[in-house]
Amino acid sequence: xxxxxxxxxxxxxxxxxxxxxxxxxxxxxxxxxxxxxxxxxxxxxxxxxxxxxxxxxxxxxxxxxxxxxxxxxxxxxxxxxxxxxxxxxxxxxxxxxxxxxxxxxxxxxxxxxxxxxxxxxxxxxxxxxxxxxxxxxxx
Amino acid sequence: xxxxxxxxxxxxxxxxxxxxxxxxxxxxxxxxxxxxxxxxxxxxxxxxxxxxxxxxxxxxxxxxxxxxxxxxxxxxxxxxxxxxxxxxxxxxxxxxxxxxxxxxxxxxxxxxxxxxxxxxxxxxxxxxxxxxxxxxxxx
Amino acid sequence: xxxxxxxxxxxxxxxxxxxxxxxxxxxxxxxxxxxxxxxxxxxxxxxxxxxxxxxxxxxxxxxxxxxxxxxxxxxxxxxxxxxxxxxxxxxxxxxxxxxxxxxxxxxxxxxxxxxxxxxxxxxxxxxxxxxxxxxxxxx
Numbered sequence: 001x002x003x004x005x006x007x008x009x010x011x012x013x014x015x016x017x018x019x020x021x022x023x024x025x026x027x028x029x030x031x032x033x034x035x036x037x038x039x040x041x042x043x044x045x046x047x048x049x050x051x052x053x054x055x056x057x058x059x060x061x062x063x064x065x066x067x068x069x070x071x072x073x074x075x076x077x078x079x080x081x082x083x084x085x086x087x088x089x090x091x092x093x094x095x096x097x098x099x100x101x102x103x104x105x106x107x108x109x110x111x112x113x114x115x116x117x118x119x120x121x122x123x124x125x126x127x128x129x130x131x132x133x134x135x136x137x138x139x
Numbered sequence: 140x141x142x143x144x145x146x147x148x149x150x151x152x153x154x155x156x157x158x159x160x161x162x163x164x165x166x167x168x169x170x171x172x173x174x175x176x177x178x179x180x181x182x183x184x185x186x187x188x189x190x191x192x193x194x195x196x197x198x199x200x201x202x203x204x205x206x207x208x209x210x211x212x213x214x215x216x217x218x219x220x221x222x223x224x225x226x227x228x229x230x231x232x233x234x235x236x237x238x239x240x241x242x243x244x245x246x247x248x249x250x251x252x253x254x255x256x257x258x259x260x261x262x263x264x265x266x267x268x269x270x271x272x273x274x275x276x277x278x
Numbered sequence: 279x280x281x282x283x284x285x286x287x288x289x290x291x292x293x294x295x296x297x298x299x300x301x302x303x304x305x306x307x308x309x310x311x312x313x314x315x316x317x318x319x320x321x322x323x324x325x326x327x328x329x330x331x332x333x334x335x336x337x338x339x340x341x342x343x344x345x346x347x348x349x350x351x352x353x354x355x356x357x358x359x360x361x362x363x364x365x366x367x368x369x370x371x372x373x374x375x376x377x378x379x380x381x382x383x384x385x386x387x388x389x390x391x392x393x394x395x396x397x398x399x400x401x402x403x404x405x406x407x408x409x410x411x412x413x414x415x416x417x
Contacts, residue, residue, distance in 0.1 A: 001140035001276070001279035003314055003417060005384060036142055038179050038274050040316050042382050044391035046332040053234040054185040058218035058227065066210050066231045071344050079336035088336065092344045095331040099394070100380045102239045104181050104274040106144060111272045113183035116238070133389050135316055135382040137276060137279070137415060138142060140279035140415070175281055177318050177413055192373040193324040197357035197366065204356075205349050205370045241378045243320050243413040245283060250411050252322035255377070276415060277281060 004032040004136040011129050012048075012122035016064045016093070020055045021132060022117040026110060028134055035108050037138015042100045044131060047090040047124040049097035055117035067093050067123075090123035097121065105138055143171040143275040150268050151187075151261035155203045155232070159194045160271060161256040165249060167273055174247050176277015181239045183270060186229040186263040188236035194256035206232050206262075229262035236260065244277055282310040282414040289407050290326075290400035294342045294371070298333045299410060300395040304388060306412055313386050315416015320378045322409060325368040325402040327375035333395035345371050345401075368401035375399065383416055 008024055021041075029039065041050050053059055070093070077088020101118065104111045112118070122128055145167055149158055160180075168178065180189050192198055209232070216227020240257065243250045251257070261267055284306055288297055299319075307317065319328050331337050348371070355366020379396065382389045390396070400406055 001142070003279070005314055005382070036144055038276065040380050040382060042380070042389060044389050044394060046330065046337075046391060046394040051234050052185065052238045054218075054230055056218070056221070058216065058221040059185075059230045059234075061217040062227055062231050063234055066235070070209060070235075070348060077336065078339040079332075079334070082334070082336040088340055091332055091337045092340050095329050095337070095341055095397075096344070096348075096375065097235065098237065098376065098379070099330045101237070102179050102181070102241050102380050104144070104179060104272045106272075111181060111183050113185060116183060116185040119234075133382045133384075137316065140281070175283055177415065190373050191324065191377045193357075193369055195357070195360070197355065197360040198324075198369045198373075200356040201366055201370050202373055205374070209348060209374075236374065237376065240376070241318050241320070241380050243283070243318060243411045245411075250320060250322050252324060255322060255324040258373075 001139050004034055006134050007131050009129055009131050012127060014122050014124045014126045014128055016067055017122045018060045019120045020117050021120050025118055029105060032136050034105055034136045034138040037105045037136060039103045039105055040135040042133040044133060047087055047094050048120060048122045048130055049094045049099060050101045050120055051097055052116050052118055054115040087125045093123040140278050143173055145273045146270050148268055148270050151266060153261050153263045153265045153267055155206055156261045157199045158259045159256050160259050164257055168244060171275050173244055173275045173277040176244045178242045178244055179274040181272040183272060186226055186233050187259060187261045187269055188233045188238060189240045189259055190236055191255050191257055193254040226264045232262045279417050282312055284412045285409050287407055287409050290405060292400050292402045292404045292406055294345055295400045296338045297398045298395050299398050303396055307383060310414050312383055312414045312416040315383045317381045317383055318413040320411040322411060325365055325372050326398060326400045326408055327372045328379045328398055329375055330394050330396055332393040365403045371401040
């Protein structure tokens, strides 16, 4: 069993910006010698998340709107009252959606569905440079 | 350290159909020679999810109703406007709940709680045959 | 590749009590000989969850309030009607937030962000002693 550790950076616009990172992750798997195993992705941040979705403009617009329902940006947040930084909703959205995804690797490829892509969602209220940690375990 | 890779299929009714896959996953662990490690489960789909719950009819009814609150099937979705396929809410629910769960294995068994089962939730709007990817890592 | 298996217990107050378990998990990693790999955390329970957040009082208050929006404790739940135990909302919140998190380990440490802590959220309606399963895989 082998481990392959790497990280990459990606620039976001913030405000629930949704970025497709599938191509980058697949490139990393190809550059490794892991044929079978798992791919763990992690965002070391409390205002961004990782998940999977069909990456097409309709779904992205719907996902943004659904977060306005779940944790509205216009609500009052105790985090904002304490720190005055205006990203209280970003913290809540990120805690709810989660910081990691784990995807099996088979035949040197991710086992994603045909219409399924990996996304980073940046909930912060300004552009950020984000880091994604990638840990491959397998053989 | 060893890897055990397998997948199984399961038929669903769609429309937030909730299926208990615990027995199937435990059967797979018994058929492997992994005593200690992790079990990674993944649904290669953008309209279904995996999580854990107490699998009893009350909780299942409550979970379905809670998704009607979070991402109502009766809302307008940009995905539907673009593609006319009516499953916009399915995509949003699946992205929110997530496509993978990871569970430790000890003594050749999942370390689930007494009242905790693993479920596949199919959010699509028609019956589907679903595949679940299973990756065991351990020794 | 090595595996390190352990578990620890933590007392909660219930009612969406949020506890920072980062220090305990870091202590476990230091006591292991895993320099690089992954840390899988799992709560063997259907009324508690694990995620990450900035652990400061404002975010904790906001997270509790957001769960009152998503799955109100004052709603009617079929689980309560069947079993009369009053924690129907606890089950739904736990199923939505999820029972596991997976975090990469690098340089014998978790790769958490500066403002990112690991939390156990106990959604049950009374104090509980909770167990957290920890599985480290790496070398």
